[in-house]
Amino acid sequence: MSFLRNYISTVYNSVRSLLIGMRRTGYYFTHHKEIITQNYPENRDQLNLPERFKGEVVMPHNDNNEHRCTGCTACELACPNGTIKIITKFDISPEGKKKKAIDTFIYHLELCTMCNLCIQACPTDAIKMAQTFEHSVYDRSEFIKTLNKPDSKLMEGVE
């Protein structure tokens, strides 16, 4: 007799908890406001990434086309995988002194792991992380970027 009771209670309990599970999916089937899918790219304008998001390394320039990079190569040394390559040149200052400055700041986006170590290493806050994330391009060579704009200069007062 106890066998029969066990048998029936097993069947009853199983069916009951299965129905509870079905109630949950049924709830979501009828409650469409719970849907969490985002319609990308339609919602591209509403996307706001947090300011700390690590998208790619950029070098901000001000209105006078000046940047803050002194070419000290601290970022190049800090980078674990050779993403940054700085080519320096020597400018002759008006007083006739030779001064080190960057010629090109090469950044390999395809090698970058967004570890943020270069930004931490930079003594003059010349580079920062941008919030871009749509990086795909058709040709790999487009990943190799020069961060300083043409004819840009070092900002006054940055050592």
Added chain:
Amino acid sequence: MLTTLTELTIVGILILTLFAVLGLVLVFMERKVSAYMQIRLGPNRVGYKGIAQTLADTIKLVVKEGLTPNGADKFLFNLAPFIVMFGAMLLMAPIPFARNSQIWDLNIGVLYITAVSSISVIGILMAGWSSNNKYSLLGAMRSGAQIVSYELSAGLAIISIVVLTGSLKISEIIASQETGWWIFRGHIPVLISFVIFIIAVTAETNRAPFDMAEAESELTAGFHTEYSGMRFALFFLAEYVNIFIVCAIGATLFLGGWMPFHIGNWAGFNHLMDFIPSSIWFFGKTFFLIFVIMWFRWTFPRLRIDQLLNLEWKYLLPIGMFNLLLMTIIAIMGWYF
């Protein structure tokens, strides 16, 4: 002679069209149902609200290359999807889609259905064996064991209705539900056999939680692992058409088929119900059952093969047999409404 042939051709073409449309609708329905249950949006890009998505998928499948593996038995490999498809098509014959709209009202309709529905397993076994792939083989063997055992329960559940109506003819079974559907008139035993029927046909059509034959997390795609392109599409279509057919049978036997919702001798109410066309009643019931089966799929985990067979032999079959006994007593004593 010629007119008969023309008629048959036209009917055949119509059935094929119905097949294609059904497949498209059901695939779209499944994708939307699953999406909403999974708090997603589902297809919403092609056409209005994504309606043309399945059409686009079909076009993709048709233009895709159909590969045949080198080690495969070419003849059986190519034949298998068609066998599965034939099985599904043959089942279409005795199903009444609306009042007086039945392709072939043969007098052993129920027997015909139970007999023909087991043909598709031959196709699945063929596909699994001829693919020369171990995953396919395992899937096919599982499918064989599963369909053979669940056929019993489905048969017992169907017989309980036959016992009540005393006829194997589909049109008579529907006519007997003039005063109310069996599920309401036959007390708890009919309810139990309805539940058993739904579980058994879910297993028979290889749907989750009984999708052992294709269990994607175990056997990648089971018996149709090696199929691609149009032949894969045939398997896919046959799966959905099979679901439609078993749900149509369930609706016909238990929910009165095209018969509107009637209550005993409330003539006024019954007339009101008759205003709704019989085809809407039929498709409404069928799609409701299809929805329930999809609901199962998107809620439950999959059983293991031995648990699957345990469920059949230890639970469904004994309950079904006992239920049939009860049903016979009820039928003899006339204790139904």
Added chain:
Amino acid sequence: MFQEVGTTEMGDLIINVGPQHPSTHGVLHLVITLNGETVKKVEPHLGYIHRSIEKMCESLTYRQFIYVTSRMDYLSSHINNHACALIVEKGLQIEVPQRAQYIRVLLDELTRIASHQLWWGAMAMDVGAITPFFHAFREREVINDIMEQTCGARLTMNFMVPGGCMYDIHPDFVKSVKDFMAFFRSKLSEYDEMVTNNPIFQARMKDVGVISKENAISYGCSGPVARAAGVVCDVRKLSPYDVYSQVNFEEALETEGDCFARYKVRMKEMNESMRIIDQLIDNIPEGDFQAKTKAVLKLPKGDYYTNVETARGDFGVYIVSEGATTPYRIKFHSPGFCNLSALDHMTRGSKIGDLVAIMGSLDLVIPDIDR
């Protein structure tokens, strides 16, 4: 019940599961010997995602090598980073500010919850229920947003540096964590409704993949896999690091050692993690988030070992230093590697469906195994 190891008889099937297979969660390749549906032997073939991180680290400085460890067990990248930061701090005897310790532990526990959520979804998917996967991702998404807000990345944060954290927490951090906790608590009952109490799920999990306590120790299992067999092995309890010694929490233990016990352990761990977060979130002390460190870090000559409790188990870092700026030899002891070595033992004589369930319950992350 099952034949001896390695005997392949007529009629046995040898099947390659992976490297491209839906249930191996990555590029794990298993060669399984089957007798019908019964698994006779499982042999893992590794290396499809081996990047030789140990060799790479030999040429990276003590600041640089931390980011690489995020790529190992990417689901508990914070905790891996934490271990690396700890070992450098231990070698250089850096005193980490209290605030940094609190932030680290908070982020660790959030990572653990996120990892277990993903595991929960993947576990359900392995046994065939696809819907829970999406529900799990809904909750995990909130944690990812918190991580993005504070650390700037969703998966490979690289937030820990020797001596503390890279940044201070975001001003909204406390509020968003509290919001998440309330949200997650309201959803936890769904986890039980959808999966835990489901009779099919229980039938699939109970008495499957049983490992005894002795074997779990012998196979070097750690984390939820060992705790489900009754082995006391929570590093947070045995050798507490940072502020773990100051918080109250229980080590989740079960004794059955089967898949369902592992499931229960992880579910309990999520609750315990929430308890830890509750205790810490309101009491983050003011102060520095980073200790002053030298620009160039050099570990004194000698060897160092530190282990932490990741979401998968005991993650150890062993450094042999020659006093240079880079480690002479670095070894990462990953929990997944040892847990995988027990897979063959667990699956003997079970069905193919069980193999998938067992792999799911081990919560393997393949880059963690391959390193």
Added chain:
Amino acid sequence: MIQEKLLSICPAAVFEENTQWPTMNIDSAEWRKLAEALKNENDLAFDYLFCVTCVDWKTHLTMVYHLSSTLHRHTIVVKAKIADRNNAIIDSVYNIWATAELNEREAYDLFGVHFTNHPDLRRLFLSEDWVGFPLRKDYEDPINMIKL
């Protein structure tokens, strides 16, 4: 106390000073004997092998075993020196700690240490036909990404 006990088993062992855990240096020939004692002696009972490391010292190899006991909660580090680098041989301990089986295969794969009596000593990560042992200090990668 453990030190004395261990010295009685393995008199040639040298203990290191100022380490996190007791660290003993032994010769690779003594490893098997010591391992059995470590596992089976009741007051040692080191049943949990949690890290197997091989270190290449350019002149010789060292196998480092981190062991702890789930019973007594003590930890020991055993460093077994393999003097012959070109023909590195040490006894396998897979039947003492089951986890060693896979860990030793890893050490074989990356360092070329041959474990005698190992049931299944094959490459683990690399392909069967790989030449050389990549984590050794003198290994030269034919395709060197850094120099490219």
